[in-house]
Amino acid sequence: MPTYNIHEFSTGINVETLPDSSWRSRGYKVGEYMNSTLPQIPYVVQLAIANKMFEVSKDSHSQKPTFVGREVRGKNADPAWSVVAVVTPGRDDYGLFNSFYRYILCQGVDRLWVILDAIDNYSQKYGRLPIFNPSEIKEIGKPNYHNISNKPLVTLPSELNSLTSNYQRALILQPGQVSDLQTINAVAEKIANGQLVSWAYDVEAVERARRFLVIQAADEKAYQDLIRIGNASIDNLSSVDEPSIELAIKGLIGGSQIKQEWIQALLQNEQVTSDHCQTIFDDQGAHTRIKQRNYSPQMVRLLTLRAIIIPDTLPEYLEWFGIDGKNKGKGDNKQKVSLEFQGQLKKHILQLEPLIDGSMKSVLEQILKKKISIPAFSWLLTAQKSLWSSYRASLLQNVRDDLEAIDNYLNSSDDSPSEPSFACGDSIWKNLQSGLPGPNYRYSYYQPFADLFERLGDYQLASYFYQVSKGVVPKNLFLKAFKNKDKSDLWGLTLNREVTWDEHLINLLRRYSLSLAAIFILVLTNLFSYMLGLQSKGKIGLKNSNGETLEQAREAGEQEGYDKGYQVGYQEGLNAARQVEIIPPMTKASSEFSTTATVMEALVKRLTNQLTEKFNQADPQIMRNQVIKEIKAIIGNPNLDYSSAIQGNENHKKQLIEAIYWYQANTGEKGYGYIDDNFETDERIEKEVNNTLLFNFANRTKPALEKLIEELLQDNSLRQKNIDRIQIINAIKNTFVGITDYTATIEEGKPKEVEKFVNSIQQYQNGGDGIINYGKQTYQRLKEEIKTQYEERFNFANKTKPALEKLIEELLEDENLRQEKFDRSQIINAIKNTFVGITDYAGAIEKGNPQEVEKFVNSIREYQNGGDGIIHYSEETYQRLKQDIQRQLLE
Structure with a gap:
């Protein structure tokens, strides 16, 4: 009768035992498992878990576990495994319920039936199912050895047989339709027909039904929900050749020459939805590896391809690649690999055109929603080998055509003009379709387009969207677009050039002849300085009335007068200059505040993403709050209500503007009070935040x-x-x-x-x-100390502890001590008295508490007068200790 090794492991959590002997989770041990019989979880099983191949949702009131069975394909030298996950709900420290998993596995395919037989034996032996149980301790290297001779023969009822013959993934079974696990496994095996088996039993909810061959619902509500999800999946996939898509993706990311059939496979059918594609890419490892920061060329190509096919993933692509529009000269290897891959795809540009056209519509909407940064996307449209750069000209033309269509629609003479069709999609133009903004109203929603088209060099489009979003066009931009005009009409909108503050000042001077007043003030200032000088000269002259009034004194007096006059004039001038310097930029800063807010929010998002990338279990809101806290401290206003300022509260907005102004002035820049792409303010702040x-x-x-x-x-x-x-x-x-x-x-x-x-x-x-x-030093010291710690603990556990147990055993057998009826506890007390400093013998010997072990080892060293802290059975320290304890007890 063959014997099978049945291994297991469970979700790793920090456990708190409650007074009623129940337990709750105090948080997950990320990337770790508990109660494992394996020294290391098989890589292919870890990968399947990471790719959510066992994921189901449990209701907090659920009375029975969900079982998920799956055969996991081997890779390279890693063998295949059969795995059954037993899923139950449990409470965390917030009183919320989560799903906890106990994985039971056996090496090889066609072993699910063996695991199910072992589960049945467990249930008969203990009267319960093998659910997640933190207190059911398992030891590494001690699997359950299960003996079974033959695979049980399961005869399927005719109803199930007919269902399997008309199979469409996933086969959803009504609650109770299959009464046991061996039967649902047999159903899945028949459907699999030699392929990998997968099933789920007593399921309440599952996100991706198509990942299973068979699913049995836990109740009627779950059944209806699963039917709906399953039908949607079937509708989407009925005419999709999924294997060819997967093969195409593998071929494209492999780095070999691109084949025509791979491109055709990606474009095979319009019914291939983005959700379906997302699942296929996740199956290739996109979801998992992006979190692991895997930068292999294959991974780079996978994420590039995903961004092309699924536009919603473009923001993640840009962030993962570190593309912010400022680092294009840094020669980042990820970007090089991506651009080389895009260069290869450009040879198939005509075939890929539908994908990119659809992508552009989505991208424009994401830009308006600030999910994609302007510098990043403009880099994508201008990088030499970028696939997207091929569509830069058509994108600009499509936007122009759409704006012209809006103008024609709004100015149509028809009472009920037909709705125009837009090359860039309908959703982004809804505001403009309702009417162009007037003098007292702005569509700030379109501000990102102003920045984007200015970067792309289309100054007329940029001017249009500045007028729409801000009511005025910056002077330099306007002159680039329309040369020497102050106004221009474009697509039914009047564009006004910005009049700068110095132009306003000149107009005022001309109007009120204030140039004469300025000259008069200058004369008075010089006269005041001269009078102070004369006064000071007289005072010094009196001090030298004895006839010793020298030329030197006269010069000193004149100098003092000049200095005083200069100082008074300088201070007054400085105060005036500060006002003159601050007021115009503050006006400019107010008008540019939406740009400042965009840059600041991009900075906060960038820094927050850095933290959430480093801390993969971080709460994004906590990270964001911390980033904002650091930024406020750096710009010198820790009490600023940042959120209120960004949302436009005038008082808080003013505080933010002033904080930025003085931060710029104090860090070597000229104070402007606003930030745009021409300044390095955000980079300077980012650098300082990165040093917190x-x-x-x-x-x-x-x-x-x-x-x-x-x-x-x-x-x-x-x-x-x-x-x-x-x-x-x-x-x-x-x-x-x-x-x-x-x-x-x-x-x-x-x-x-x-x-x-x-x-x-x-x-x-x-x-x-x-x-x-x-x-460095701290690293090396810590490394050596941990090695020493474990060397000590290992020696204590494997040498000292057995020696002490043997010592106690021998002393209990000692004739003299037996006559005095000394017991184990008295001998242990004698050991504690011998080794000064030991307070918790059980903590060291039985529990292996690190602090207590360390105390014990140090005490042994003292007893040995500087020895190695180890007691070896029958050697010098052992014999000496034995004699000392005998003497202690018998005295």
């Missing part, structure tokens, strides 16, 4: 700690001791006193926890900067 505590931790300490863990896991001495990631993390926590929640710090980036972590590092460094740099 949280960003230093995210950009330097966190990667260093991850690298440290990686190196320690590869260390031969630790690998021999089966030291895993969790143990290394615990060692880090023990080293840095005061760290209570490693996950909240490293994975979630909670500012208060990060601050505690940094303070602990500073203490460890004896007043250092609180930063761990890879390979």
Whole structure:
């Protein structure tokens, strides 16, 4: 009878046991699992979990678990596995319910029936199903050995047989239609017909039904919902050759010469929806690898292709590639690979035209909604090899045609003119279709278009959208578009050139002859300086009335008078100059505030994304709030209501403008009070934010700690001791006193926890900067100390502890001690009395508490007068300790 190794592991959580013996989660251990019988979770299984191949949703009131069975294909040297996930709801520390998974697996395909038989045995033995249970401890290297001779023969009822013959993915079964797990597995096997098997049993909700061959609903409501989702999936996929699409994607991202049939496969049918495409790309690893920051050429091509086919993913593409329009000269390797790939695709430009045309409509809408930055998209349209650059001219022409159509529609003589059709889509022009803005109304919604078309060099389009969004066109832009005019009409809209403040001033001077007043003030100022000089000269002359009034005194008096006059004039002039300098830019800053707000929001988003990318479990809102807090401190107004300012509250807007002005003035720029792409203000702020505590931790300490863990896991001495990631993390926590929640710090980036972590590092460094740099002094010291810790713990667990157990056993058998009836607890007390400083013997020996083990080892060292802190059975320290305890107890 063959024996099968049935392994398992469960969702990794921090567990809190409640007074009623129930439990709740205190947060996930990201990337970690618990109660595992495997030293390492198979890579192909991890990948399937990451790609949500086992994901189902559980209702908080659900009384029974959901079972998900799936065969996972092997890759390269990694074998295939059969896996059954048992899914149940559980409470977290916020009182919310989440789904928790217990994975039961066996190596090889066609092993699901074996796992199901093992589950049945478990249920019979324990009277319960093997659901997620944090307190059911499993040990690495100790799987369940399951014996079974033959695969059970399952005869399907005629009704199920007919369903499998008319199969359409996914087959949705009514609640109770299949009564046991072996039967649903048999149904899925028949449908699979030699391919990989997948099914879900007693399902309440699932996001992607098409990922399963068979799904049985948990109740009637779930059944109706699954039918609706399944039918939508079938409608979309009925005429889609999915394998050819997957093959085309694999071929295109592989780096070989592009084949014509691959392009045709992508364009095979209009019924291939973006949701369907998204699933296919996720199956290729897009969703997972983008979070892992995988920058391989294959991954670069995959994300480039995804951005072309699914326009909604373009913002993620631009952010992941680090494209912000300012780094095009930096030679980023990701961008080079992407552009080379796009250059290859350009050879098939005519075939790809429908994709890009559709993409452009979506992109324009995303720009207006500020999901895509202007610098990034303009880079995409101007980079030499960019596929999108081929459509720059047609994009500009399409916008012009649409604006002309709007003009014709609004000025039509027909009472009921027909709705125009737009090359760029209907949704973006709804505001303009209702009527062009008048003198007292603006469509600020279109401000991004003004910036975009100015960058693309179409100054007439840019001018049009400045007029629409701001009611005026900047002077320099207007002159580029219309030469020496002050006004111009374009597509039914009158465009007005901006009159600058210096032009206003000149007009005032001309109107009121204020130039004479300025000259008069200048004369009075000089006269005032001269009079002060004479007065001072007289005073110095009196001091020298004894006839010693020298030429030197006269010159000194004149100089003092000049200095006083200059000082008074200078201060008055400085005050006036400040007013003159501030007032015009503040007017300009107010009119340019929408640009400032856009740049500031882009900066906040960019910095927030940096943090959420580093802390993959971070709450984006917490990260955003922290970024805003840092920016407010840097520009000198920590109490500013940033959100209110950005939304246009006049008082708070003024505070933000003034803060920007003085920040610019104090950092070497001329103060303007606003920010646009011509200034480096946002870059300067970004640089300073990147040097704050949280960003230093995210950009330097966190990667260093991850690298440290990686190196320690590869260390031969630790690998021999089966030291895993969790143990290394615990060692880090023990080293840095005061760290209570490693996950909240490293994975979630909670500012208060990060601050505690940094303070602990500073203490460890004896007043250092609180930063761990890879390979530097703190890093190397920490690495050696953790290795030493585990060397000590390993020796304690494998040498000292067995020796002490043997010692106690021998002492209990000692004839003299037996006569005195000494028991185990008395011998342990004698050991504690011998090793000064031991307070918790059980904590060290039974629980392996790191602090208690360290105390114990140090006490042994003292007992050995500077030895290695290890007790070896029957050797010198052992024999000496045995004699000392005998003497202690018998005295």
